[in-house]
Amino acid sequence: MTDVRTLLHDLAADAPRGHGEVTADRVVDLHRAQDRRRLRLAGVAAAIAVVVAAVPALVDRSGPQDAAAVASAGTAEAASLFDAPTRGSLADDADAVTSAREASWGEGIPFRDAGDILDPGPQDRHVAFVGEVPGGQVWALVVGRTGPQLAYAWFVRGETGDGFGWRLVTLPERTFAGLPVALVDGAGEHGPLLVVAMPDEDIDLVPFGDASAGLPEIRSSEVSGGIALVDVDTPASGFSLGYEVAGAVDSPRSTFRPVQFDSTDQGSYGDVVGSIITAVTDEDTGAAVQDCLVSGGLLEAADDGGLTWPYLATDEDAVAFLAAVEACRASAGQGD
């Protein structure tokens, strides 16, 4: 019988060794950076007489870290997309690269609990891809590092609330050294799929799912230098084109599923956040609106006065939520 304990201890011997006091200093720096962000948000809240600044989903995300703290990191041993060169048709366009690197990681999609994902400052971000994808959209993949933590965010260039620029289309997610990432636009009958792996890795596209229902057709694909630009059918229910990456650092060969978004969804999400803030901060009726939303189960009030609202997965959900907010405003006598 296999000795599981022995096998586990053998494997654990390969664990990183740690950095002792350096780790302790970095942890303290991170904690303080999170507190500074809390204070900044609290200040903003006070200025506009709002309680929303205490929303846990906002305050749990730390701001840019001290340069010294981040500089002392760099502990990931395997290569990651953070270290890879910028690729894509606009990789040599300094304006495009700079603007993508500086684009906000916290606006454009609904706030939900980002958990422990930190918010790296622009100086700690790297644009792994920027350029056109099949169909003509311009996408950017930005990878950020906070200590050993790697996270990434996808952006699409187009109209935003502030004009023309980069729009965050997925919530920042963790990633790890050796892992590729991918995004697919599921808006139409077919759309672009972009896979970003390390430059020396090969990418295989792998349709999967219920073959009797028809696997997605790959209309075109261009795979080179760890980048796959694909035009692929969008199945009626769920996406079923994965990708395999060969050559990843000491990792098993795996099939991944891309993150999916809808490029036609210009998002009522920003409206949701703004609508809530406007509604609950009204000097005369804000408290009544908040009570209405809380009693209706649309908001949750924490003990510290913060408010949270549910994750709105679709634009329809956001529209419905907005309608409910308006109903509470009307009942409280706010009216437009």
Add this chain to the structure above:
Amino acid sequence: MRDDGFTDFVVEVERPLLRTAYLLTGDHGHAEDLVQTALVKAHRHWAKVRRADSPLAYVRRVLVTSHVSWRRRMSTSEQVIETVPDRPGDDLQERQATTDLVRAALRELSPRVRAVVVLRYFEDLTEAETARVLGCSTSTVSTHAARGLATLRRHLDATADTDTSIYARRTS
């Protein structure tokens, strides 16, 4: 002693935490991220943590629950849907081949089942202690442990069919 003992605490527990985190994640960067996250939470409540019977147990619990939470969140977006372990080549060191095999086998387990296996058979926690860490019942721990061992054995046995030399050495 600086930071009310926090630095000394980190120096003492970082390495064992990294070992646990590495077994949970199978990745150096991920493991360090996980440990850093758990330690930041510990520092936030350090006054309380340092008075606990076992500060290490507190941080270990945060580490394990953070890992399960991360995996759950990642599973809604991008995830490994199939894992096919590389077959070790003849030129690889035997020990490396074995650890690769075990790492791949652990990836076959769900995050919670993997956590149970690591806590029970690496940390040598009792069923009751494991249940406290994961916030579940001892019967759940027992079920997960049995399921985890069975899956590991099935995976390792299947691999052995194609690589008998490794299996023979591993089980000898």
